[in-house]
Amino acid sequence: MNLSHVFLARQRIAPFVRRTPLVHSPGLSAQTGVHVRLKLESLQVSNSFKARGAFNVAAARLERHAGQPAQEDLLVTASAGNHGRALAHAAARLGVRLVVFTPANAPRAKLDHIARHGADLRAVAPTYEDAERMAKEYASRSRVTYISPYSHPDVIAGAATVALEIIEDWPSVETIIVPVGGGGLISGIAVAARAVSPDIEVLGVEADASPAFFTSLAAGCITEVDVRPTIADGLAGNMDPDTITFDLVKRFVTRVLLVPERSIEEAVRALVSLDHVIAEGAGAVGVAALLEGAKTRGRNVAVVISGSNIDTGRLAALIGTSG
Amino acid sequence: MNLSHVFLARQRIAPFVRRTPLVHSPGLSAQTGVHVRLKLESLQVSNSFKARGAFNVAAARLERHAGQPAQEDLLVTASAGNHGRALAHAAARLGVRLVVFTPANAPRAKLDHIARHGADLRAVAPTYEDAERMAKEYASRSRVTYISPYSHPDVIAGAATVALEIIEDWPSVETIIVPVGGGGLISGIAVAARAVSPDIEVLGVEADASPAFFTSLAAGCITEVDVRPTIADGLAGNMDPDTITFDLVKRFVTRVLLVPERSIEEAVRALVSLDHVIAEGAGAVGVAALLEGAKTRGRNVAVVISGSNIDTGRLAALIGTSG
Numbered sequence: 114m115n116l117s118h119v120f121l122a123r124q125r126i127a128p129f130v131r132r133t134p135l136v137h138s139p140g141l142s143a144q145t146g147v148h149v150r151l152k153l154e155s156l157q158v159s160n161s162f163k164a165r166g167a168f169n170v171a172a173a174r175l176e177r178h179a180g181q182p183a184q185e186d187l188l189v190t191a192s193a194g195n196h197g198r199a200l201a202h203a204a205a206r207l208g209v210r211l212v213v214f215t216p217a218n219a220p221r222a223k224l225d226h227i228a229r230h231g232a233d234l235r236a237v238a239p240t241y242e243d244a245e246r247m248a249k250e251y252a253s254r255s256r257v258t259y260i261s262p263y264s265h266p267d268v269i270a271g272a273a274t275v276a277l278e279i280i281e282d283w284p285s286v287e288t289i290i291v292p293v294g295g296g297g298l299i300s301g302i303a304v305a306a307r308a309v310s311p312d313i314e315v316l317g318v319e320a321d322a323s324p325a326f327f328t329s330l331a332a333g334c335i336t337e338v339d340v341r342p343t344i345a346d347g348l349a350g351n352m353d354p355d356t357i358t359f360d361l362v363k364r365f366v367t368r369v370l371l372v373p374e375r376s377i378e379e380a381v382r383a384l385v386s387l388d389h390v391i392a393e394g395a396g397a398v399g400v401a402a403l404l405e406g407a408k409t410r411g412r413n414v415a416v417v418i419s420g421s422n423i424d425t426g427r428l429a430a431l432i433g434t435s436g
Numbered sequence: 437m438n439l440s441h442v443f444l445a446r447q448r449i450a451p452f453v454r455r456t457p458l459v460h461s462p463g464l465s466a467q468t469g470v471h472v473r474l475k476l477e478s479l480q481v482s483n484s485f486k487a488r489g490a491f492n493v494a495a496a497r498l499e500r501h502a503g504q505p506a507q508e509d510l511l512v513t514a515s516a517g518n519h520g521r522a523l524a525h526a527a528a529r530l531g532v533r534l535v536v537f538t539p540a541n542a543p544r545a546k547l548d549h550i551a552r553h554g555a556d557l558r559a560v561a562p563t564y565e566d567a568e569r570m571a572k573e574y575a576s577r578s579r580v581t582y583i584s585p586y587s588h589p590d591v592i593a594g595a596a597t598v599a600l601e602i603i604e605d606w607p608s609v610e611t612i613i614v615p616v617g618g619g620g621l622i623s624g625i626a627v628a629a630r631a632v633s634p635d636i637e638v639l640g641v642e643a644d645a646s647p648a649f650f651t652s653l654a655a656g657c658i659t660e661v662d663v664r665p666t667i668a669d670g671l672a673g674n675m676d677p678d679t680i681t682f683d684l685v686k687r688f689v690t691r692v693l694l695v696p697e698r699s700i701e702e703a704v705r706a707l708v709s710l711d712h713v714i715a716e717g718a719g720a721v722g723v724a725a726l727l728e729g730a731k732t733r734g735r736n737v738a739v740v741i742s743g744s745n746i747d748t749g750r751l752a753a754l755i756g757t758s759g
Contacts, residue, residue: 433752
């Protein structure tokens, strides 16, 4: 993948997604001693960055079919929730049928939206990895296309448009901090940032309850990890053993950090109280890393707030306690 | 005031304020049957639209002093909180000294920021009207300039830039719904919208705990009302008897609606659960009016979410209950 794929993705998805704001956080800047700006993909269509990859996938398929979805056209995907919601939205908008496999315990806020967009929702898997396995088996049995939520060039190129916007809005950005689940977002951002300027540092952040990239990078190869429950549900799970994101992260990402649960919860609270921004756990791990004292190479630090699909009751409970 | 003042204001404040997003709300659109977009001044610098007027006032003063604040330059203002915070920010940034009178019971979230920007904060008045009276007396005694938070041409022209952005981003907008306190925001929006297109309907919304404009419009002249406590603290209080906003609202605003407390609370909750947007009570009254079934002339409805300075504990309590 190179920058021309990212420009193509941007052109394809422009009618469907938002150019989200990059806002200065005076509170987090004061607390951390660096200049912090937040890239609010929490305000993206479908309330997560996943809309970018999803619309790029769906629009690219339509291009191949000359603007008409083929009668038999059916996509299958697996998702912790946000990718499924975004792809369901894009598929409905562009007239493509979709089957989505998710963990049974994914947040209601996410599952309800998948069903509402008319996708065939199968929320039955015990874990994210099981959902992925079931989706791939279903696709191969039915001879239809499996769309990985992270290991797919159109998904990654769509996610990479986040980096273009950050750098255009803030040409002097020095460090970009990015949540890491399957690695699609950070792969796209790192490829695009590297193409624009090799000096931009890209840091990844995982929940330490699900340290798939941290462990695999240390081992030098994809390594299975134990996954514990985490408030960053959108990041939980092992990566697909065939994923293309592992090599991209290994090549282009400066390092991947782990943050504990307590610090992710504190980050969700800090975003509400300091910046009046709602983020889900997965969306707040970049802020958690800063609150944990993560060192950045530069002083101009953009933090990607990747999504805001958190159940309201859970948010109320979180911000109602003071740590 | 005319549109050229608004263009001048926009140019003056551009380096200091954000062009805030105008985002489609699928949830509110489904609930109301009209196409609803939210103008997120809740994400403005200082977390309210007040930054626009404040920077316009401060920058206009610097222009008159040829870029140098006069040694003896001192401004005095009164505020329910947001204007004071925004003007303190602008004054600090541009090197102007400021005294701010507020009600003693204004939210901590607002008062802390005023003090943090180095303004001389006097949070001693029993009510908003008392704060206004004290500020005017102080200004006249000390022979310095009193800046009304709403009845000042530079404040109104700054606020009017909100309308320019809405109409540029959505040329087919038919109705704009705006919170009404002292009437500065809605005066600016109505003047600008009227200049661009006389067909755009501008609706104002007050808390029925503080129905100053509703009552005065019905009476045909400024009429004092009883003010009860309201979660829309930013809107509470009688207007200055000399305000220029009353005539502007009478001429250009289609009508002013009242919303009950319960409905404002429900609007704050709906913004969190449907759109993942944090708003203070005053910022949510436009959504409250829609939830109450307010009829609009058009189907393309922009709602100004004017601010998000709500204490976190109060927000947690609000969204933790389900109405």
